[in-house]
Amino acid sequence: MLSKQILEDISNSSAIRAMFTEGNELAKKVGRENVFDYSLGNPATPAPQAFTDALLDIIKEEDALNLHSYMDNAGYENVRRAVADNLNERFGTDFKWTNIIMTVGAAGAINVILKTIIDIGDEVAVFAPYFTEYRNYVGNWRAELVTIAPDYRTFQPDFADMERKITEKTKAVIINNPVNPTGVVYSEETIQRIAAVLEKKQKEYGHEIYIISDEPYRELVYDGNRTVFLTKYYKNTFVTYSFSKSLSLPGERIGYMVVPDEMADFPTMIAGLTIANRICGFINAPSLMQKAVARCLNEKTDVAFYDTNRKLLYHGLTDLGFECVKPEGTFYLFMKSPEEDEKKFIEAGKRHHIMMVNGTTFHCPGYVRLAYCVQKEMIERSMLAFAALAAEYGLK
Amino acid sequence: MLSKQILEDISNSSAIRAMFTEGNELAKKVGRENVFDYSLGNPATPAPQAFTDALLDIIKEEDALNLHSYMDNAGYENVRRAVADNLNERFGTDFKWTNIIMTVGAAGAINVILKTIIDIGDEVAVFAPYFTEYRNYVGNWRAELVTIAPDYRTFQPDFADMERKITEKTKAVIINNPVNPTGVVYSEETIQRIAAVLEKKQKEYGHEIYIISDEPYRELVYDGNRTVFLTKYYKNTFVTYSFSKSLSLPGERIGYMVVPDEMADFPTMIAGLTIANRICGFINAPSLMQKAVARCLNEKTDVAFYDTNRKLLYHGLTDLGFECVKPEGTFYLFMKSPEEDEKKFIEAGKRHHIMMVNGTTFHCPGYVRLAYCVQKEMIERSMLAFAALAAEYGLK
Numbered sequence: 001m002l003s004k005q006i007l008e009d010i011s012n013s014s015a016i017r018a019m020f021t022e023g024n025e026l027a028k029k030v031g032r033e034n035v036f037d038y039s040l041g042n043p044a045t046p047a048p049q050a051f052t053d054a055l056l057d058i059i060k061e062e063d064a065l066n067l068h069s070y071m072d073n074a075g076y077e078n079v080r081r082a083v084a085d086n087l088n089e090r091f092g093t094d095f096k097w098t099n100i101i102m103t104v105g106a107a108g109a110i111n112v113i114l115k116t117i118i119d120i121g122d123e124v125a126v127f128a129p130y131f132t133e134y135r136n137y138v139g140n141w142r143a144e145l146v147t148i149a150p151d152y153r154t155f156q157p158d159f160a161d162m163e164r165k166i167t168e169k170t171k172a173v174i175i176n177n178p179v180n181p182t183g184v185v186y187s188e189e190t191i192q193r194i195a196a197v198l199e200k201k202q203k204e205y206g207h208e209i210y211i212i213s214d215e216p217y218r219e220l221v222y223d224g225n226r227t228v229f230l231t232k233y234y235k236n237t238f239v240t241y242s243f244s245k246s247l248s249l250p251g252e253r254i255g256y257m258v259v260p261d262e263m264a265d266f267p268t269m270i271a272g273l274t275i276a277n278r279i280c281g282f283i284n285a286p287s288l289m290q291k292a293v294a295r296c297l298n299e300k301t302d303v304a305f306y307d308t309n310r311k312l313l314y315h316g317l318t319d320l321g322f323e324c325v326k327p328e329g330t331f332y333l334f335m336k337s338p339e340e341d342e343k344k345f346i347e348a349g350k351r352h353h354i355m356m357v358n359g360t361t362f363h364c365p366g367y368v369r370l371a372y373c374v375q376k377e378m379i380e381r382s383m384l385a386f387a388a389l390a391a392e393y394g395l396k
Numbered sequence: 397m398l399s400k401q402i403l404e405d406i407s408n409s410s411a412i413r414a415m416f417t418e419g420n421e422l423a424k425k426v427g428r429e430n431v432f433d434y435s436l437g438n439p440a441t442p443a444p445q446a447f448t449d450a451l452l453d454i455i456k457e458e459d460a461l462n463l464h465s466y467m468d469n470a471g472y473e474n475v476r477r478a479v480a481d482n483l484n485e486r487f488g489t490d491f492k493w494t495n496i497i498m499t500v501g502a503a504g505a506i507n508v509i510l511k512t513i514i515d516i517g518d519e520v521a522v523f524a525p526y527f528t529e530y531r532n533y534v535g536n537w538r539a540e541l542v543t544i545a546p547d548y549r550t551f552q553p554d555f556a557d558m559e560r561k562i563t564e565k566t567k568a569v570i571i572n573n574p575v576n577p578t579g580v581v582y583s584e585e586t587i588q589r590i591a592a593v594l595e596k597k598q599k600e601y602g603h604e605i606y607i608i609s610d611e612p613y614r615e616l617v618y619d620g621n622r623t624v625f626l627t628k629y630y631k632n633t634f635v636t637y638s639f640s641k642s643l644s645l646p647g648e649r650i651g652y653m654v655v656p657d658e659m660a661d662f663p664t665m666i667a668g669l670t671i672a673n674r675i676c677g678f679i680n681a682p683s684l685m686q687k688a689v690a691r692c693l694n695e696k697t698d699v700a701f702y703d704t705n706r707k708l709l710y711h712g713l714t715d716l717g718f719e720c721v722k723p724e725g726t727f728y729l730f731m732k733s734p735e736e737d738e739k740k741f742i743e744a745g746k747r748h749h750i751m752m753v754n755g756t757t758f759h760c761p762g763y764v765r766l767a768y769c770v771q772k773e774m775i776e777r778s779m780l781a782f783a784a785l786a787a788e789y790g791l792k
Contacts, residue, residue: 001567001604006668013671046461054686059451063441068645104500104649104678111677115536119399136675140511141540171397179410208397249464251683253500264397272402275409279532281507282500286682287647288451354426 005139016040016132016357030353031032036272036382038370041331043248045302045373051247054295057290067291073284074274075102075256079294083256086174086297091229094235101273102155102256102285103344106216106242107133109257110174113212113238114141115276116269127157129334131214143171147363148345155184155325156335159193162364166201172210173198177227177387178217178329181362183310185225185328195234197346202236211237216255219246219300221329222307235262242291247330248301254289306331309372312379320386321395334359336391342368344378348392352385402533412436412528412753426749432778433751434766437576439644441698441769447643448783450691454684463687469680472651472671473497475690479652482693487625491654497669498652498681502612502638503529504673505653509608509634510537511672512665518567521555525634525730525760527576527610532604539567543759551580551721551730555589555737562597564746568606574613577765578730579723581621591630593768598632599755607633612651615642615696617725629659639689641727644697645671650685702727705768708775716782717791722734727769730755734789738764744788748781 001160002010011253027035057153058067074080081097088095103109114124118141125146126134149161166173175194177186186194198209213230218241223228231237242255263269277284310327317324323336333355337345342358346368349356359367372379398406412435419433449732454463470476477493484491499505510520514537521542522530534541545557562569571590573582582590596606614637617623627633638651659665673680706723713720719732731752733741737756742764745752755763768775785792 001513001515002668003511005515006512006672007664010664010667013667037789042466043461046459047464049460052455052460055455056452059448059455063442065439065447065644066449067732068443068647070436070438070646107677108505115399116402117397117399119401120538133675137677140675140677142516173566210397219627248461250466251464251680253679253682267408268398268403271406271409272398275405276402279405279529279536280677281503281533281536282678283649284647285505286649286685288684289682 006118010135016361017357019357022350026350026353033381034383035353036378037356038372038374039355039357041371041373043245043250043301043373044375045248045305047248047298048296048301051249051296052290054292055288058291058295062291068287071163071284071287072274073278074270075100075285076287076290077103079290080170082294082297087229087258093229098270099259099261101259101270101277102254102255102290103240103277104282104285105244105253105255106214106240107137108253108280108282108285109240109255110134110137110214111140111280112276113240113272114143114172114259115139115280117171117210118143121169123167123169125165125170127175129179129181129359129362129367130174131176131362134174144169146170155179155182156186156190157194162194162197166197166209168205170201170209170355172212175211175213175230177213178221179214180217180330181243181332181357181359182325183327183330183332183333184325185221185227185324188228191228191230191233198214198234208236213237213239215239216242217234217330220303220306220331222303222330225328227329230382231262232260233259236264246300247293247296249289252286252289254285255294256285258300262394306373309374309376309379310388312376313370313372316379316383317386320390322386322390331371333370333372335368335370337366337368338395340366342366351391352389354385354389402614412757413738415753416455416789418474418746422749427572429777431749431751432774432781434768435751435753435772437767437769439641439697440645440763441644441701443644444695444697446695447688447692449465449680450688451684454687454691464683467680469674470666471496471681472683472686478690478693483625483644483654489608489625489627491656494666495657496652497655497666497673498650498686499636499639499673500678500681501651502610502636502651504535504649504676504678505636505651506530506533506610507536508669508672508676508678509636509653510534510539510568511604511676512668513567513606514539515567517565519563519565521561521566522715523571525575525577525755525758525763526570527572528757530570534716540565542566546760551575551578552582552586553590555593555627558590558593562593562605566599566605567610570608570610571626572610574617574725576613576726577728577753577755578721579726579728580624580721582702583723584624587629589627594630597764604632609633609635611635612638612641613726616699616702616727617715618699619724620704621724623725627654627656627658632660642696643689643692645685648682648685650681650689652681661684674717702769705770705772708772709766709768712775712779715780716786718782718786729766729768731764731766733762734766734791736762738762745785748785750778750781750785
């Protein structure tokens with residue numbers, strides 16, 4: 001007597017986790033050091049020491065009743081102010097504390113936004129390849145997911161396809177920047193073109209079309225890449241953020257959303273979002289974590305660690321003749337399968353003890369994703385296995 | 397362009413918060429000590445020192461990467477085992493770690509359960525008076541809420557009404573025990589009768605009808621009252637729990653659910669709930685808090701504090717001639733309004749600087765709720781105001 005939707009979800013559920021589990025089984029047989037597991041996007045660097053110090057200080061300084069109590073469902077005013085001030089400093093924006101709502105991670109933020117704006121039958125568009133959970137989040141609120149194709153040369157969006165896919169029913173477009181699974185960072189031109197299409201469509205259909213810009217990897221960019229701040233380019237933008245990656249806190253579920261003053265119906269929207277935070281069952285972002293991240297807004301996990309891995313893996317694989325999308329951010333690398341059905345390629349990889357995730361999971365068949373949030377030594381050890389795999393496919 | 401449902405939610409939203417805000421405004425005018433604010437159910441006693449110590453120890457002992465990382469979406473195995481063992485000790489149950497899923501509070505747990513079992517158009521029954529958020533949680537998943545009337549003499553359920561209200565469409569019944577807002581503890585006989593009605597209806601309709609037993613106040617019982625553990629009486633029972641009240645951690649959002657082995661389709665149900673925990677956007681219960689509560693399962697906030705308040709308020713009010721439901725648990729007292737329209741009574745109370753919440757909020761007009769999670773001195777000071785109010789209504 002489970003719901004029809006959850007039964008489907010169970011059967012679709014997570015190729016990523018399945019691969020991770022398979023990797024663990026394999027490690028029992030052949031030894032952990034002989035398995036090259038690129039499946040899971042679990043941070044591999046610890047939270048900065050400053051974060052641990054902040055936690056300890058707060059627990060010692062604050063009265064326990066006050067520290068763990070309810071606050072406004074949108075979060076502590078001083079935490080929201082700290083986040084706004086920090087964004088303003090870094091991105092030249094002009095946010096006030098009232099533009100920030102603290103959330104249970106970015107996943108919480110996206111669900112709260114969808115709860116607030118979606119009526120049954122609305123459409124929400126995403127850009128392929130996309131993080132699979134978007135489909136599930138959109139399904140929670142009974143909207144239809146619509147997929148916009150990428151330009152396969154650059155993995156920036158295919159704008160002709162975008163024009164076709166935005167319809168009168170489109171309520172929102174989800175952007176993930178930098179992109180999981182490709183590692184691509186959207187250029188300023190891309191952002192401007194997305195905004196231009198949506199401005200036109202808003203006018204044409206006479207109602208708002210929101211952007212939800214999901215940015216958990218914002219701090220994980222390389223080669224001087226920078227993500228642009230989307231609210232500057234398009235008024236009806238929600239930005240969602242999580243500290244899971246930037247501070248290596250994925251288990252703690254702490255993040256926020258940004259809602260600019262310029263958004264249509266701003267005061268009602270904030271009221272709706274705040275209530276939705278409660279009604280969805282989050283109530284509020286966890287109180288101790290709110291206070292701790294507010295003290296660490298300029299802290300980052302060790303980005304150089306991931307950058308080293310990125311170069312090692314990207315150069316290693318392309319030198320062997322594999323075709324890869326050049327990763328500019330995140331800790332993922334997207335590689336073209338040497339044969340059309342990437343699932344067969346993944347099986348071939350497994351025979352060399354390499355665990356990769358199929359692109360179909362991200363609505364992009366023919367590719368595989370490698371998460372390089374791993375120890376550098378694993379990448380080094382894996383190169384012989386990749387060489388054997390390349391030889392099997394007659395690359396180079 | 398907000399959703400129709402959230403616009404309704406905004407307009408209905410929280411008489412409780414409104415009263416709290418009004419109380420604060422009044423305090424600015426007449427002084428905090430002259431306002432008798434019984435509106436909010438915010439714990440008034442701090443988390444036990446053992447909890448603070450546990451937090452500090454864990455942060456110092458554990459490696460930061462491990463401490464804040466992802467775990468199984470259902471929670472840490474050793475935390476789940478500690479919860480199961482503790483329940484077994486206290487309630488003579490026989491749970492294993494696999495019967496426990498750690499959640500983002502009880503609100504998270506209830507939403508995860510509803511996501512897992514509800515198809516559009518299903519009905520979920522609640523017993524009036526009931527915690528208003530149940531209506532919103534049920535609305536999230538597009539089910540219909542059906543209200544079962546109480547027996548107004550005892551505020552245990554009206555079983556004749558229950559028989560009528562459980563239909564072929566009923567997928568679940570939510571029980572809140574001890575009850576917010578009445579403070580009533582369901583007797584073993586009540587539990588047995590609820591179970592008997594549902595067993596009969598399950599047979600009649602040929603499908604499962606689940607109980608969701610929401611027990612955030614389980615530890616807040618007085619006079620030797622004990623809540624019985626519902627899975628012993630009815631197989632298809634989910635128990636949801638939060639540490640918000642028992643450890644005074646409402647801001648931290650940490651709780652769990654219990655799913656007994658005897659539940660229909662147990663393995664599929666656990667798989668569905670675990671995925672729903674992720675899909676709803678919770679992902680997992682916050683990691684540090686999971687580990688901290690696992691060390692404090694025998695700790696409780698200062699129940700004697702609330703018991704003193706309970707007696708003071710109950711005896712004070714009944715001595716003045718007010719008719720009150722005797723509170724056996726929670727930190728709420730439910731009082732009959734001396735005039736039919738309790739909103740007028742609440743206005744009269746405000747003129748004496750007494751802030752109470754209307755029963756209509758809990759689907760029980762003609763009553764008001766007083767939250768006595770306040771300082772004892774406030775209750776003492778308020779008695780003169782209540783005396784004046786009683787005189788106005790010619791009580792005694």
